Amino acid sequence: MTQNPKPLRPRATPQLEFPLELHRLENPSRSGPLHNQLGEQLRQSILSGKLAAGTVLPSSRSLAHSLGISRNGVVLAFEELIAEGYLVGKRGSSTRVSSEAFHPVSSPAPVQPDRSRRWLAKPMPPRFADPDAGEFTLEFRLGRPDPWGVSLEDWRKIWRSVLRTPPANDYLDPQGYLPLREALSQYLGRSRGVSCLPEQMVITSGSIQSLDLLARAVLKPGDPVAIEEPCYRTARGVLETLGAKLIPISVDEDGLRVDLLPTGENAPLMLYCTPSHQYPLGSRLSMPRRAAMLEWAGQHDVLILEDDYDSEYRYNAAPLPALAGLSRLEQVAYLGTFSKVLSPALRLGYLVLPPALLEPILRQKRIVDFHSNQPTQQAMCEFVTSGMLEKHIWRMRRVYAHKREILREMLRPLLPWAKLGGLEAGLHAHLDLHPSLSAQKVQHMLAQRGIGVRIMDSSYYISNTVPRNAVLLGYGGLELADLRRGIGVLLEVLEGMLQESGSRI
Ligand SMILES: Cc1ncc(COP(=O)(O)O)c(C=O)c1O
Numbered sequence: 001m002t003q004n005p006k007p008l009r010p011r012a013t014p015q016l017e018f019p020l021e022l023h024r025l026e027n028p029s030r031s032g033p034l035h036n037q038l039g040e041q042l043r044q045s046i047l048s049g050k051l052a053a054g055t056v057l058p059s060s061r062s063l064a065h066s067l068g069i070s071r072n073g074v075v076l077a078f079e080e081l082i083a084e085g086y087l088v089g090k091r092g093s094s095t096r097v098s099s100e101a102f103h104p105v106s107s108p109a110p111v112q113p114d115r116s117r118r119w120l121a122k123p124m125p126p127r128f129a130d131p132d133a134g135e136f137t138l139e140f141r142l143g144r145p146d147p148w149g150v151s152l153e154d155w156r157k158i159w160r161s162v163l164r165t166p167p168a169n170d171y172l173d174p175q176g177y178l179p180l181r182e183a184l185s186q187y188l189g190r191s192r193g194v195s196c197l198p199e200q201m202v203i204t205s206g207s208i209q210s211l212d213l214l215a216r217a218v219l220k221p222g223d224p225v226a227i228e229e230p231c232y233r234t235a236r237g238v239l240e241t242l243g244a245k246l247i248p249i250s251v252d253e254d255g256l257r258v259d260l261l262p263t264g265e266n267a268p269l270m271l272y273c274t275p276s277h278q279y280p281l282g283s284r285l286s287m288p289r290r291a292a293m294l295e296w297a298g299q300h301d302v303l304i305l306e307d308d309y310d311s312e313y314r315y316n317a318a319p320l321p322a323l324a325g326l327s328r329l330e331q332v333a334y335l336g337t338f339s340k341v342l343s344p345a346l347r348l349g350y351l352v353l354p355p356a357l358l359e360p361i362l363r364q365k366r367i368v369d370f371h372s373n374q375p376t377q378q379a380m381c382e383f384v385t386s387g388m389l390e391k392h393i394w395r396m397r398r399v400y401a402h403k404r405e406i407l408r409e410m411l412r413p414l415l416p417w418a419k420l421g422g423l424e425a426g427l428h429a430h431l432d433l434h435p436s437l438s439a440q441k442v443q444h445m446l447a448q449r450g451i452g453v454r455i456m457d458s459s460y461y462i463s464n465t466v467p468r469n470a471v472l473l474g475y476g477g478l479e480l481a482d483l484r485r486g487i488g489v490l491l492e493v494l495e496g497m498l499q500e501s502g503s504r505i
Pocket residue numbers: 142143205206207208209232274279307309336337338339344348349
């Protein structure tokens with residue numbers, strides 16, 4: 001859902017809540033008469049922009065009362081500023097900052113060259129060069145759900161139920177809204193084969209927060225963590241920020257290469273993976289590899305973080321049970337999210353934890369944000385228990401399957417120069433290019449035509465592996481017309497490049 005809601009217009013200009021420097025008004029003998037001091041402070045505030053044009057000042061009576069000075073002094077200060085054109089107001093009506101005379105000079109404070117800025121010395125997580133949304137007329141953004149996917153009728157219905165009561169006047173349970181955990185534990189049982197109790201679940205503000213909480217609870221700086229390569233870059237950023245030593249493990253068409261996982265003394269403390277739909281290449285971890293991974297984790301006491309971010313959307317492919325459903329949940333932490341199934345703007349996810357991790361995670365959660373947004377949890381509880389979630393998933397599977405078909409049909413003529421992959425599940429695919437077609441050049445040429453795509457560049461790799469020559473195509477968030485237009489331009493670009501090199505489709 002990318003449409004921005006219109007900001008609500010305030011009914012009336014808010015009244016002034018402005019901290020005047022009272023101490024400077026206390027000693028008239030040193031700093032001049034009180035009304036002069038008050039006038040000067042108001043003048044400076046208007047000139048510096050702290051008091052914006054149109055701001056309504058409190059009445060002279062209430063300002064005098066709150067400053068502990070005579071009403072006369074305030075009236076004098078106001079009259080002086082009205083005469084100078086800083087304020088406007090008539091007797092009997094409110095006094096406001098003039099909307100015409102002043103354009104505050106808002107130049108930032110000059111930079112002090114001698115300041116060390118010690119507080120900026122911490123290394124930042126890597127910054128990935130993503131196409132800038134503002135520059136494109138159309139973008140194949142990864143992992144975005146359909147902008148009109150949610151039925152407005154259902155959406156209103158679930159929120160109506162939340163709006164019956166005001167929000168609680170207290171902090172609530174860090175573990176999350178119990179009825180939502182109950183609803184999700186049942187949903188996970190029937191849809192993902194994960195049998196868990198609501199007591200093992202924690203509601204979070206999305207998978208990235210789930211990962212952050214897990215990493216904070218488990219890792220010390222320098223601890224080894226295995227991660228797929230190519231990888232989900234934000235997960236990498238979280239782990240690196242917390243000091244993890246990352247061990248990249250390559251993936252192929254059957255998912256993570258379990259045979260490459262380090263053993264013995266070299267075994268990592270945790271493994272972060274996306275078995276249902278490897279991010280970004282889209283393969284699914286095969287059943288034999290799932291079994292082998294669980295055996296390896298048990299043998300070496302490794303905690304598996306199973307990020308099941310978009311498994312709801314699979315097409316013509318039988319569901320494979322989650323790792324968390326195949327194990328006794330002692331070695332696997334399961335990360336679920338509403339970001340793909342509904343909207344990333346909800347910021348709502350959930351964790352199913354090995355029992356031993358519950359307490360450490362709850363402590364972290366309390367420190368980080370106490371608990372996730374309660375009204376959103378209530379609304380999502382209604383969404384799940386009413387059956388709307390599953391109805392939505394069924395409907396959206398058809399929508400995404402249609403988009404996927406468009407992608408496949410339109411790009412079919414490019415074979416063998418370009419081949420689509422990662423189509424079995426999720427909201428994006430990748431287009432592997434023949435070595436004569438450089439993905440970087442394709443990205444550049446599309447950008448010149450106003451179209452943004454990501455490519456598999458080195459930012460997806462931790463080792464020095466040469467990046468795959470592929471373009472990533474997020475199709476979930478595009479409307480059909482845009483999808484067709486975007487692929488049409490991609491086709492033209494690729495055809496042009498082939499012609500240039502003397503080849504033809
Ligand atoms: C692999 C993966 N995991 C998780 C997420 C979503 O995280 P969150 O629930 O924090 O929105 C994404 C989003 O793109 C993702 O690609």
